[in-house]
Amino acid sequence: MKNLNAGYGFLKVLWDVSIQIDRGEFVALVGPNGAGKSTTLKTISGLLPPQSGKITFDGQVINNQDCALNCRNGLSYISEELNLFTGMTVLENLEMGAQLLDDKNKMEENLQFVFELFPRLEERVGQYAGTLSGGERKMLAIARGLMSNPILVLVDEPSLGLAPQVTEEVFNALKVLNKKGVTILLVEQNVTKTLKFSSRAYILEKGEVVLEGPSSELITNDHVKQIYLGT
Numbered sequence: 001m002k003n004l005n006a007g008y009g010f011l012k013v014l015w016d017v018s019i020q021i022d023r024g025e026f027v028a029l030v031g032p033n034g035a036g037k038s039t040t041l042k043t044i045s046g047l048l049p050p051q052s053g054k055i056t057f058d059g060q061v062i063n064n065q066d067c068a069l070n071c072r073n074g075l076s077y078i079s080e081e082l083n084l085f086t087g088m089t090v091l092e093n094l095e096m097g098a099q100l101l102d103d104k105n106k107m108e109e110n111l112q113f114v115f116e117l118f119p120r121l122e123e124r125v126g127q128y129a130g131t132l133s134g135g136e137r138k139m140l141a142i143a144r145g146l147m148s149n150p151i152l153v154l155v156d157e158p159s160l161g162l163a164p165q166v167t168e169e170v171f172n173a174l175k176v177l178n179k180k181g182v183t184i185l186l187v188e189q190n191v192t193k194t195l196k197f198s199s200r201a202y203i204l205e206k207g208e209v210v211l212e213g214p215s216s217e218l219i220t221n222d223h224v225k226q227i228y229l230g231t
């Protein structure tokens, strides 16, 4: 995204935000509450039309493009609200994630892949999503987002409300996913962990990118240490 401005009605949230992600990268977007991280993901995914600026995905300008079309083209957005179909089983939720697949034969292959990534989901295929634990719900939301064969996955705060061990499990799954070639943009408040798992990061404050660079460098940056790591 280049020089992107976006917001809600009169409230402007993003101010000239530019973010570039190359294919295969694991990039993090971190910042305090209300900085505009979720707004950035909503804008990229097509849920929120930008006020100005340009969003390009896989060589195509996608400003104002319908988010279902973006999904079909390989862009998957996993929101922090999860939006699971709570009255449907784990398997049915996963099948819903594959609805936009042109090649329905891929469904079985993708199911095997997400079950390898999250074995707990395979153990609970017949369970209603509404009865899953918080961590399992998060895993299901991520897995459902992977059922459409995405090129780029936008993940919003997967660690929110999770115990450290489950957070580790979810982050490890994202790492495996990235190693398989899927590009990831991860929004997080868990800055230490996020900088350890990602290769590059952007720091967003009050709707503006204030720092960017390799995560290994940002973790030793004085501003990051003082504001986010408390050291």
Ligand SMILES: Nc1ncnc2c1ncn2[C@@H]1O[C@H](COP(=O)(O)OP(=O)(O)OP(=O)(O)O)[C@@H](O)[C@H]1O
Binding pocket: 008, 011, 013, 031, 032, 033, 034, 035, 036, 037, 038, 039, 040, 189
């Ligand atoms: N639908 C909406 N209508 C009006 N204002 C909104 C809406 N969604 C978000 N905002 C406002 O936009 C600003 C940025 O919100 P956003 O959710 O993008 O921040 P964030 O960095 O993801 O924060 P958090 O880490 O707390 O989730 C906030 O001031 C928020 O109140």
